[in-house]
Amino acid sequence: MDNFNFYSPTEFVFGKDRESECGEYVKKYGGSKVLIHYGGGSAERSGLLGRVRESLNKNGISFVELGGVKPNPRDTLVYKGIDLCRSEGVDFILAVGGGSSIDSAKAIAAGVPYDGDFWDFYSGKSIEKALPIGVVLTIAAAGSEGSGDSVITKEDGMLKRGAGSDVLRSKFSILNPALTQTLPAYQTACGATDIMAHVFERYFTNTTEVEITDRLCEAVLITMVKETPRVIADPDNYDARANIMWAGMVAHNGLVGVGRSQDWNSHGIEHELSALYDCAHGAGLAVIMPSWMEFVYKHNVMRFCQMATRVFGCQMNFENPESTALEGIRRFRSFLHSIGMPINFAELGAKEEDIPALVEKFGIGRRRTGGFVALSADDITEIYKIAAKASL
């Protein structure tokens, strides 16, 4: 196990109806003038925004609002949010939504006290200061409610890049699984795929002697394999939603990846897909991640056997471990297909002829990834090609 720091100071407020307490938590964490930052009209129509406003009003907290966050949230709205916070004297940002709203809120939070262009942070500059943020989560997926990370897309050139800092961790995150019950099956499955991918990025490591984090990774993965088909079959299953929502936080607040090298190439390779086609990140991951696995599994066949047997219930073939490793990958892809995810370019709406452009953009200003297997441009081309033609 490598040396590490682990710091997850967010207060998680979990369960039915907890969003009606958001005003109390804003107050507890020192907010007096709030920006409510959210996405589309569904938060309004469902009455969620109404309950949030009511709770803020009840606690004597004034607020302004900025909606319109899109999936793959854009820099353009971040600039608007920074201006609004400055002109209105906002001292606390409350994200209401999923990963996109939270990531956009984090970018605004970092941008407000910074004199330069906030995009500097998404080009590698470290973030030292940010407004405090809070979260009312509406989809289990990105894990941004428990992480210090944020991913923003620069509209000019559709460059999708990430930034991270402990100062971006939310003060509190309210997780009410019932809020996710209205999500369409497709979005639910995209979220589940993202959660599993967050774990796999950490699971495939070259660090040895990491039993505790391996087992914690597997705990989350096994939970997702069990619970996801239940919510796809029955969207109103609160208990399955609850397990997934908490698993989504655990998958990405850092806990399951401490003290070990991590990979994260699948995320980078996917980001180019969602940036180019504006597809859902989870759907892109469903196409990329098993393809990445097929490309790299020979690097450590036994680790893939471990995944196959512990997560996907394969019998170990001791005479031919490679067949077990491949069977695990096959079961992962088949699982993704069973929950309604695309598994190749055609199903995603991506085009094989775009591969050279995707590979080229992958190389622009990206931070180093590939803690499990370092990849060349040719390797990435190969992975896109496997993904283009993948089948069950």
Added chain:
Amino acid sequence: MDNFNFYSPTEFVFGKDRESECGEYVKKYGGSKVLIHYGGGSAERSGLLGRVRESLNKNGISFVELGGVKPNPRDTLVYKGIDLCRSEGVDFILAVGGGSSIDSAKAIAAGVPYDGDFWDFYSGKSIEKALPIGVVLTIAAAGSEGSGDSVITKEDGMLKRGAGSDVLRSKFSILNPALTQTLPAYQTACGATDIMAHVFERYFTNTTEVEITDRLCEAVLITMVKETPRVIADPDNYDARANIMWAGMVAHNGLVGVGRSQDWNSHGIEHELSALYDCAHGAGLAVIMPSWMEFVYKHNVMRFCQMATRVFGCQMNFENPESTALEGIRRFRSFLHSIGMPINFAELGAKEEDIPALVEKFGIGRRRTGGFVALSADDITEIYKIAAKASL
């Protein structure tokens, strides 16, 4: 899953040589005058206290010291610590040691800003305010480095009672597994038993639909079953020590027990043993916990089958689930014996004729426990009797 809050704001600083950074972390969290609180002379002899002082000096932080914390830490030293902090204007307490030093530091931290007798907090009064504390951990066991809990023994009558509050959570906890390499095998095994018991107290629940926390519990337990025999066989095995040390934190910072009823009767029943005989808490748990399991397993045979198969690798007997449940308990006790733990009164140094007195004291001013199975005085008598005569 039940509604819950989860809040673990401690910054964990994990790995080799990290104790030499303690001055930086005291500074980061606002300490300027520190009480170093520790146990016996081993921290001095090993050079650990010297490294702590050096790091504080390097960061311009002044300090006073109070050693002498005993296992099952006493109220008498807590009073002394409170007086010292007040007279010296201490604003930060740094515990150097294991659960006893940390628990004693927490009691002092709560007592300093409180006008009344700190024992009020251990009699049920809630703690609203405390001095900030930091930790340099030297034994993986109590999990106090990541929890808001503290257990103190009132010397007058040897009454062992607990208190808890989020304000008692340490600002930072430094966990260097190498510091645990000098521990005797017996203490190492006591710690491992305590860690497993912390998980089992949460694992045995009446709350259904808790897949994610079940799996996280099992992740910690499986890790302990694998890693503990390795450190007993080879005390210098850093990697196994590291896995155990981190598992010990995860076992008790709250994560594996959120959203579910918990039991905690085994801890209460054991506390009377360590209060009366001043034995190690872990050793007492090794005697009590499997005996408690034998007494309660019929309450939910399938949950014990789950433990047996997932944690101890039993084959499920589908024709006779009860035999699987019992086999799991048998393997747990056998595991404890294999790592050198006592499994009955004689091996612990306890006496069967004291059972009535133990049962009587269990009833004095204790908070309600038994979220899995509520126990009467007769039930507790029965469990002590099973424990008295237990064998492999």
